[in-house]
Amino acid sequence: MSRLSRCLSVRDFELEARRILPRCVEGYVCGGTEDGASLDESVRALRDIGFRPRGLRVVDQRSSQVSLFGQVYAMPVGFAPTGFSAIVMHECDLALARAAQDAEIPFIISGASSVPLERLQEATGKRCWYQAYLPGNVDRIAKLIARLRQAEIPVLVVTIDTCVGANRENLQKLAFTVPFKMSPGVVLDGMRHPRWSLDVFLRTLLGSGVPRFANLYEEIGPPITQEPPNGFRGERDKLSWEHIRWIRENWPGKLVLKGVMHAEDAQLAAEAGVDGVIVSNHGGRQLDGCISPLQALPDVVAAVPAGLPVMVDGGFRRGSDVLKAVALGASMVFTGRPQLFGAAVGGNAGIRKVTEIFRSEISTNMALLGCRTLADVTPDLIAPVRPACAA
Numbered sequence: 088m089s090r091l092s093r094c095l096s097v098r099d100f101e102l103e104a105r106r107i108l109p110r111c112v113e114g115y116v117c118g119g120t121e122d123g124a125s126l127d128e129s130v131r132a133l134r135d136i137g138f139r140p141r142g143l144r145v146v147d148q149r150s151s152q153v154s155l156f157g158q159v160y161a162m163p164v165g166f167a168p169t170g171f172s173a174i175v176m177h178e179c180d181l182a183l184a185r186a187a188q189d190a191e192i193p194f195i196i197s198g199a200s201s202v203p204l205e206r207l208q209e210a211t212g213k214r215c216w217y218q219a220y221l222p223g224n225v226d227r228i229a230k231l232i233a234r235l236r237q238a239e240i241p242v243l244v245v246t247i248d249t250c251v252g253a254n255r256e257n258l259q260k261l262a263f264t265v266p267f268k269m270s271p272g273v274v275l276d277g278m279r280h281p282r283w284s285l286d287v288f289l290r291t292l293l294g295s296g297v298p299r300f301a302n303l304y305e306e307i308g309p310p311i312t313q314e315p316p317n318g319f320r321g322e323r324d325k326l327s328w329e330h331i332r333w334i335r336e337n338w339p340g341k342l343v344l345k346g347v348m349h350a351e352d353a354q355l356a357a358e359a360g361v362d363g364v365i366v367s368n369h370g371g372r373q374l375d376g377c378i379s380p381l382q383a384l385p386d387v388v389a390a391v392p393a394g395l396p397v398m399v400d401g402g403f404r405r406g407s408d409v410l411k412a413v414a415l416g417a418s419m420v421f422t423g424r425p426q427l428f429g430a431a432v433g434g435n436a437g438i439r440k441v442t443e444i445f446r447s448e449i450s451t452n453m454a455l456l457g458c459r460t461l462a463d464v465t466p467d468l469i470a471p472v473r474p475a476c477a478a
């Protein structure tokens with residue numbers, strides 16, 4: 088049985104990917120910050136919600152389609168932005184963009200990605216969303232926006248939970264740094280994982296050279312082994328609501344804030360004129376000890392005007408997880424690590440299989456819940472899972 092056919096679930100992909108990837112790459116993809124509490128909480132919160140399914144409803148013709156920002160997507164699952172994905176698969180950004188396009192789901196280009204956004208746009212009929220790590224500096228923001236307008240990016244996603252780099256102790260222990268630095272430990276790690284060294288490391292170096300900070304600012308930046316001009320995180324700690332209001336006046340496309348966890352921030356976002364928010368704690372990779380995005384979701388939904396799309400990410404590994412978020416009012420669920428696990432295990436085919444797993448699980452579980460469309464996935468179908476009563 089091939090590696091790919093052994094993987095029947097996203098968890099299977101994760102286990103297989105952890106075997107293939109060098110420890111420092113595994114640590115980068117899978118890890119969280121400090122004690123990993125935000126990461127654990129996202130998974131636990133999904134288990135704390137159970138279904139209350141309905142029976143005897145005709146469910147023969149189901150559709151998981153969703154309309155968002157003038158597009159119809161095949162299901163309420165999209166690819167979240169994941170920086171440095173080139174260390175998981177050669178030209179991973181391109182593979183993710185194409186797989187998303189074929190599956191008719193949204194794909195968000197990361198500001199820390201390495202295939203130029205213009206090339207990704209070209210490959211996908213100009214459908215990619217773009218995620219920005221913005222400095223609190225209007226001149227620099229304006230230059231990036233000019234590039235995004237030129238590339239006809241339809242949706243600009245501004246990440247608001249990374250004003251400073253988080254305390255990623257696991258990466259310090261594995262000597263993984265940004266900018267990327269070769270150390271004897273990293274070389275040894277690569278040698279112990281020959282498949283990765285050949286398929287990813289050597290193929291990338293020989294094919295296109297050291298990946299670059301291609302999409303961080305207004306032009307293609309230096310290789311990821313060097314600090315970009317103004318620094319990777321330069322002036323991010325100065326970003327404020329004033330900048331968001333300025334962007335709203337100067338960006339004609341859709342504007343989304345990612346990393347909204349507080350109802351008041353959701354309200355401020357709506358007042359600033361954004362078109363949507365993504366409830367997220369950055370996959371447990373920024374502030375540790377956060378409540379789960381799933382727990383934050385209902386308050387955010389209640390805080391924004393009806394009809395303003397509220398999206399969510401963090402810990403979604405099953406179609407049933409996605410449906411729980413939909414029942415709580417999410418318009419779209421984004422995944423970060425799952426498609427990277429797919430890429431590590433099976434390249435293009437791996438990413439596509441992960442996407443297909445979500446599609447098929449959503450369809451099956453909609454039927455088992457008694458739902459034909461996502462509009463049928465209503466809050467009454469879920470309830471908190473209570474601890475068993477003592478005898």
Ligand SMILES: Cc1cc2nc3c(=O)[nH]c(=O)nc-3n(C[C@H](O)[C@H](O)[C@H](O)COP(=O)(O)O)c2cc1C
Nearest residue numbers: 167168169170197246369370400401402422423424
């Ligand atoms: C390897 C990796 C890189 C990431 N890079 C970015 C990024 O460049 N920009 C961003 O806004 N979020 C980034 N994130 C966070 C994801 O967009 C998303 O919020 C998170 O992964 C969702 O959790 P999940 O991985 O459990 O699905 C990254 C996450 C991972 C795992």
